[in-house]
Amino acid sequence: MTEIRIAGLTKRYGEKTAVNNLNLTIQKGELFALLGVNGAGKTTTIKMLSCLIAPTSGDAVLLGDSIVSACSAVKEKINVSPQETAVAPNLTVMENLEMIAGIYGSDRKAAGIKAAGMLSAFCLDEVACSKAKTLSGGMQRRLSIAMALISEPEILFLDEPTLGLDVLARRELWNAIGKLKGKVTIILTTHYLEEAQALSDRLGIMAKGELKAVGTVPELVSRAGAQTFEDAFVALATDQGVNV
Amino acid sequence: MRLLVFASRNWKEIVRDPLNLAFGFGFPLVLLLLLTAMQKNIPASLFRIEELAPGMAIFNLAFISLFSGMLIAKDRSTSFLMRLFTSPLSASDFILGYTLPLLPIAVMQCVIFFAAAFFLGLAVNVTVLVALAVVLIPVAVLFIGIGLMAGSVFTDKQVSAICGAGLTNACAWLSGIWFAPGLVGGWFEAIAYALPFVYAVNAARAAIAGDYASIFPQLWWVIGYAVVIMTAAILVFWKWMGSDHM
Numbered sequence: 001m002t003e004i005r006i007a008g009l010t011k012r013y014g015e016k017t018a019v020n021n022l023n024l025t026i027q028k029g030e031l032f033a034l035l036g037v038n039g040a041g042k043t044t045t046i047k048m049l050s051c052l053i054a055p056t057s058g059d060a061v062l063l064g065d066s067i068v069s070a071c072s073a074v075k076e077k078i079n080v081s082p083q084e085t086a087v088a089p090n091l092t093v094m095e096n097l098e099m100i101a102g103i104y105g106s107d108r109k110a111a112g113i114k115a116a117g118m119l120s121a122f123c124l125d126e127v128a129c130s131k132a133k134t135l136s137g138g139m140q141r142r143l144s145i146a147m148a149l150i151s152e153p154e155i156l157f158l159d160e161p162t163l164g165l166d167v168l169a170r171r172e173l174w175n176a177i178g179k180l181k182g183k184v185t186i187i188l189t190t191h192y193l194e195e196a197q198a199l200s201d202r203l204g205i206m207a208k209g210e211l212k213a214v215g216t217v218p219e220l221v222s223r224a225g226a227q228t229f230e231d232a233f234v235a236l237a238t239d240q241g242v243n244v
Numbered sequence: 245m246r247l248l249v250f251a252s253r254n255w256k257e258i259v260r261d262p263l264n265l266a267f268g269f270g271f272p273l274v275l276l277l278l279l280t281a282m283q284k285n286i287p288a289s290l291f292r293i294e295e296l297a298p299g300m301a302i303f304n305l306a307f308i309s310l311f312s313g314m315l316i317a318k319d320r321s322t323s324f325l326m327r328l329f330t331s332p333l334s335a336s337d338f339i340l341g342y343t344l345p346l347l348p349i350a351v352m353q354c355v356i357f358f359a360a361a362f363f364l365g366l367a368v369n370v371t372v373l374v375a376l377a378v379v380l381i382p383v384a385v386l387f388i389g390i391g392l393m394a395g396s397v398f399t400d401k402q403v404s405a406i407c408g409a410g411l412t413n414a415c416a417w418l419s420g421i422w423f424a425p426g427l428v429g430g431w432f433e434a435i436a437y438a439l440p441f442v443y444a445v446n447a448a449r450a451a452i453a454g455d456y457a458s459i460f461p462q463l464w465w466v467i468g469y470a471v472v473i474m475t476a477a478i479l480v481f482w483k484w485m486g487s488d489h490m
Contacts, residue, residue, distance in 0.1 A: 082323040095253075099249055102245065103333060
């Protein structure tokens with residue numbers, strides 16, 4: 001079942017084209033990675049799909065609702081974990097979770113129950129009463145993703161979820177994200193090849209605002225005629241590859 | 245419900261910041277105590293509590309701009325607002341959510357400040373307190389509007405400089421708290437009377453003095469400024485929300 005259908009999505013800032021004519025479909029429960037170097041257009045794509053910025057042209061339909069004409073309906077079904085850690089620093093971990101649940105319509109009791117569930121799922125029980133600003137970078141990212149999930153979104157956007165984390169924190173977060181596979185449709189942006197490889201069902205390679213290739217890792221390696229995924233990425237991202 | 249959840253978060257962020265408490269509640273109280281003590285040791289009537297307290301109350305409220313501006317600017321810089329902009333919160337939820345928690349904080353500032361002034365010899369009764377509330381609410385709205393606008397436009401470091409240093413100093417020196425602007429005269433006096441602070445202090449002093457007829461000729465200036473700045477702040481925030489630069 002198709003969850004997200006993107007057609008001709010384009011964003012221009014004056015003369016600069018940040019995303020150019022993006023066409024893509026993503027299935028329900030799929031973890032789709034948008035892979036690309038900095039400035040490839042990944043975050044701009046996420047911002048358009050989550051109704052943060054309006055496309056210059058084109059459209060995307062998320063679960064039957066257009067990001068151009070039905071933003072309010074789209075916002076009820078999605079959630080986003082932004083690239084930078086986005087938590088309320090002087091609120092406790094528990095309060096951060098309850099706040100997001102409340103903003104998405106849960107009453108106080110339901111918000112408490114959902115928050116307790118997230119604390120457990122993301123191994124944050126021990127820091128439930130700690131202020132968010134006192135957490136390590138890795139824990140703040142886990143909290144940030146838990147905040148994105150507490151609204152029980154049908155589609156989750158994870159923008160560079162492990163950026164700046166050490167190896168151990170990254171692995172912990174991969175485990176947490178891996179557990180979500182099949183339950184929530186996830187679009188994840190990253191510039192770490194191994195992250196896209198480890199987590200995604202399919203991935204799209206973006207470069208200079210364009211989607212250069214879409215497929216599974218073996219498909220992309222085969223399409224580029226490369227030995228490794230890194231070689232395939234370089235070939236496809238630098239236009240040495242073949243068509244999408 | 246959503247609005248209240250967001251407003252509650254903003255309240256907690258402000259009152260749990262020790263710097264906010266130190267500057268917004270402690271600093272004006274320390275100044276009041278020092279100047280009152282100074283007055284007892286000098287023969288001239290420089291810092292009479294009846295003149296000093298209402299002026300200092302206005303200075304006290306200037307820190308509201310710092311609270312709101314810093315909160316909004318930090319939310320923008322940490323992507324917290326970006327997260328919330330993808331939620332079902334509406335534009336009015338954001339504006340009211342940032343504004344409403346500041347009103348009880350302003351009330352708390354005034355209650356604590358005038359309680360201290362009372363113990364330092366300021367004579368107050370119920371009528372005076374009602375008149376003071378009439379004066380201080382538009383003043384609080386004015387400073388909330390300045391903070392909302394600053395937070396929507398500037399970074400947290402810039403807000404700290406503009407609201408924390410610039411605005412509080414402008415309010416301190418150009419409001420007639422310590423000396424009448426006419427004593428300096430010229431451009432200084434012209435600037436002071438082009439800004440709302442001196443009118444706010446005059447209205448507060450009239451309220452304390454029980455000279456109720458003199459309140460509104462001064463307060464209209466403050467209300468006018470408050471309406472214009474709050475409207476402009478809402479428009480600036482709205483425009484920023486709809487921009488491509490978040």
